[in-house]
Amino acid sequence: MVDALLGSAVQLLTPEGERVEHPDFDITLTDAELRSLYRDMVLVRRLDAEATALQRQGEIGLWASSLGQEAAQVGSAHSLRSSDYAFPTYRDHGVSWCRGVQPMEILAMFRGITNGGWDPIARRCSLYTIVIGNQVLHAAGYAMGVQLDGADEAVIVYFGDGATDEGDVNEAFVLGADYQLPLVYFCENNQWAISSPRDRFNRAPLYQRAAGFGFPGVRVDGNDILAVMAVTRMALDRARSGGGPTLVEAFTYRMGAHTTSDDPTRYRHAEDLEIWRLRDPIERLKVYLARNGMADRSYFDQVDHEAADLAVLVRDGVRAMAAPAPETMFDHVYVDPTAELVAQRAGLIAYEESFAEGLTA
Amino acid sequence: MTSIREFALPDVGEGLTEAEILRWLVQPGDVVAVNDMIVEIETAKAAVELPSPFAGTIVELKVQPGDVVAVGTPIVGIETVAAAEAPSRQAVLVGYGVREESTPSRRRRGRRGTDVDETAAAPADEPAPAVAVSAAASEASPGVVKAKPPVRHLARELGVDLNRIIATGLHGEVTREDVRSAAGSGAPPAAPSRQAPRDERIAVHGVHRAMAEAMAHSARTAPQVTEWVDVEMTRANQAVARLREAWQGDGVRVTLLTLVATGLIRAVQAHPLTNAAWVDEGPALQMRGAVNMGIAADTPRGLLVPVVKDAGALSLRQLAGAIQGLVDDAREGRSTPADLTGGTVSVTNIGVFGIDGGTPLLPPGQSAILAMGRVVERPWVVEGVVVSRPVMQLTLTFDHRVMDGATGSKVLRAVADFLADPALELLVDSR
């Protein structure tokens, strides 16, 4: 079934790690570039596993796993120039990682000690949006600004298959088409919106929707990092050169639970996972690298060691993260705080201090 | 230097207050590495495994399978090599997962609206009391005393029991001054107050909740009729005994349930409506070719109904094996979603509870369910003479939209006739 659906998808690397040709898309990368794609995917996967464990140990409040979607995220984000701008969802750890967001910055949000985590302007990567589809409108607005500035920049916005049912996303499609925005709509179709299976709700493949709005749509094998990069680069180049928006549907699979609050064994079968495990994005690149002598055992071992070190760093870092003082919640409400908020802030500080008064008074 | 560290039950969902311990994956003495799975728990949302936050040796399991444990309760003690560990800094909002046993934790909020754990923070040289956890959780809600958190904090510092203070606050709350004067007057030190009987509301989740929803739906939507009949079981008992003897040593467990299921399969095959489902749109009947037989099983997690797929295609022996496998899986929590769905008709054995008969409710999507009662010696009239015979009551509930009374009666009668003389029925059938 998966193969039938993937039929129309662009693929350059088969699940067995075989390099294949495509009539419209191709990519040439150096060995070093290929290795760094592999490395990033492995590190992101390790970060994801460690965060999941930390949630189970009560160290963070929630985690949305990116397991299985590494090629879609890392491949597309690697296609960006540093001047481009990305709008991720709560699941796009591979994207934020490639934008230079630090693991601790991501985890601080999931620990509930910051409302954001990083400086979106410095990273050229917006904060995670949890309101489904909302960031697609933000991105359209941002792309309008880029267009008005005449800047040589492209914008990429990430969203899930479920999000395509949202008004926000469809409105953002209309804006992109009408204004020919320098925008790439990157849909990670991971087949599930929490417990709703995509195939049950879709009458037409998602990428075909683009035609109705008047811009191209491409389905790509989302577990094939080479194809993801080839397609995303094409879409970004179109955007930068005034060609307008593109919808990229990365066909992939959410291998983990929706979030740590979810138990997928209640609604999906283990066999489906088995099918997708054979399509693993990291394994196929590893096989390709090894078979073609682009990386050897010592390289893979070194990456594994790096991943283990990252896990320790993340674990220790999260445990050491202190909660901010409660009154900091007032800090980013207004540039110039109102008198009412100033009073509330003072009241809160006095209250906090009254805990200490006890014995000495 | 080694030290014993505790792992407190985390909130693995969003805003959950408790979880049930399903199973320990480690025992005292076991050595664990960071992130080794140590325990399986079930919350209102999911059954999940918890990874160890420390490397070390398990020294104590503080809660037992079946215990419902409040979030924040220490569940295991692990002896770690102190130097190798990161500083045991206490996280505040989320990270109450790990703590050094001897360090009283500072928690900002009581999880159940009271300042539970803070009162339990014992002095450093006093071991934390090993209370049964569910009890600890309920002791955590003493009679409500109004006092602001800083005042409660002060009372704790001074060792004053808020329950024994006369409140003088404007709104009946205990004030800082009330606490100070109680401390100064040498009021008796805090002593545990007697537990008054309490009413409480308990969240329903997991298998229990699924059962509640399915049964309420069934009772609301399907007009259900129940009929019953007594069956003399001498020959059925003999048949089971013979089959057991014949297949002894093969590991196949034949029971009366196997025979009852066989009887029902034959009745369903003779009356295909029994296997149909009502469809509101149309309306229509969804006829189903395969008899997928649900077997209601009483498991540690509650009522589960694993399904023998295409049971009509199985020999008696295969059926016995299939039932055995599915029920074992259900009892041990190994059932897959596929095992538990797709039933077209069901059997439930209430006899195992020592019950004669009952009126089962239809599982949603099914039109017939058969209950078997216990087999007991009863007075039975044979050719005008009252004798003692093993008798079982069979009860059939069916959907009156799908079957009329005549059809339902024929189905039940067919099962009864089969059980009255299974060997004969099987012989007649193989004509």
Ligand SMILES: Cc1ncc(C[n+]2csc(CCOP(=O)(O)OP(=O)(O)O)c2C)c(N)n1
């Ligand atoms: C506007 C809005 N509606 C509902 C939700 C609840 N919600 C959280 S995740 C989710 C499913 C999203 O599915 P999809 O877009 O496929 O993304 P995925 O989680 O699979 O990456 C929903 C409905 C929300 N966060 N925001």
Ligand SMILES: [Mg+2]
């Ligand atoms: Mg999805």
